[in-house]
Amino acid sequence: MSKTAMQELSELSPQLPLNVLKDIDHKVSDWLAGGGDENDPYIWQQVRYAKNYIAATFYGQDVSF
Structure with a gap:
């Protein structure tokens, strides 16, 4: 069985x-409060954001907000 987006986020946290x-x-909570599902593409987008942040900081890129 594959992981859900929420499981992925939990492991990356x-x-x-x-x-x-x-x-x-905040983004995930708002999405779920609006009737979204834990495995919607928007939540997977947050997983990609987390992975990209980790990759960028691993390679020493400035990812300041």
């Missing part, structure tokens, strides 16, 4: 700084 986690949490 220890590698993310608090400001990024808060941003993702």
Whole structure:
């Protein structure tokens, strides 16, 4: 069985700084409150955002907000 977007985010969360986690949490919470599903493409977009942030910081790129 494949992982859900929420499971992926949960596994990635220890590698993310608090400001990024808060941003993702806010976006996901708003989406779910509006009737969205935990596995919608929008939530997968947040997974990609988290992975891209991790990759960028791993390679020393400035990803300041």
